[in-house]
Amino acid sequence: DAKTTQPPSMDCAEGRAANLPCNHSTISGNEYVYWYRQIHSQGPQYIIHGLKNNETNEMASLIITEDRKSSTLILPHATLRDTAVYYCIVRVEGAQKLVFGQGTRLTINP
Amino acid sequence: GAVVSQHPSRVICKSGTSVKIECRSLDFQATTMFWYRQFPKQSLMLMATSNEGSKATYEQGVEKDKFLINHASLTLSTLTVTSAHPEDSSFYICSARRQGNQPQHFGDGTRLSIL
Numbered sequence: 001d002a003k004t005t006q007p008p009s010m011d012c013a014e015g016r017a018a019n020l021p022c023n024h025s026t027i028s029g030n031e032y033v034y035w036y037r038q039i040h041s042q043g044p045q046y047i048i049h050g051l052k053n054n055e056t057n058e059m060a061s062l063i064i065t066e067d068r069k070s071s072t073l074i075l076p077h078a079t080l081r082d083t084a085v086y087y088c089i090v091r092v093e094g095a096q097k098l099v100f101g102q103g104t105r106l107t108i109n110p
Numbered sequence: 111g112a113v114v115s116q117h118p119s120r121v122i123c124k125s126g127t128s129v130k131i132e133c134r135s136l137d138f139q140a141t142t143m144f145w146y147r148q149f150p151k152q153s154l155m156l157m158a159t160s161n162e163g164s165k166a167t168y169e170q171g172v173e174k175d176k177f178l179i180n181h182a183s184l185t186l187s188t189l190t191v192t193s194a195h196p197e198d199s200s201f202y203i204c205s206a207r208r209q210g211n212q213p214q215h216f217g218d219g220t221r222l223s224i225l
Contacts, residue, residue: 038154041201043114043203044205046214046215097156098205100155102153
């Protein structure tokens, strides 16, 4: 699976949009981009995933660049409960494993 | 609501004790489940892949005789930490995936503390 690079930490004000970047310059054509988050002392929570088109669900939006070498997770109106470590993972469709990097520690400030 | 249930959430026991952790998929059948371990301030590390009806596949460096995995049904996998020692203290997390290209869903983890 392709390696991803994320900033170690970010801050965002409550109520503002949180934009979390992820670089995956070696991504293959059949690899999906997945986003999970882990709130302290809990298991990871699935957020969203996509292949090449932008995706949106009730939690977030995923913007993937045209060359697919990077993506951005957008939390449109961040709340204090969105404080967590966010993991960007690329994985081949149908592949078994998820390999977690260090993620981005997002802190939402009041 | 939760789709993967993990039990117990917390275990504190003496060195030398064996500890069993259960992972259940609540509303779907999972032929494959995964076990992760997470030390403080570190990311999740995959320990093994649990396959229903067959032997688990362990990641490099994980002792299969130390961490016994049983996946006897399509909704239940268990991880037994045998003769646990303080260095086995960690946060253990399981996950399961529905069929096809569905994402993995994780349990809430088990915090194991060996005294």
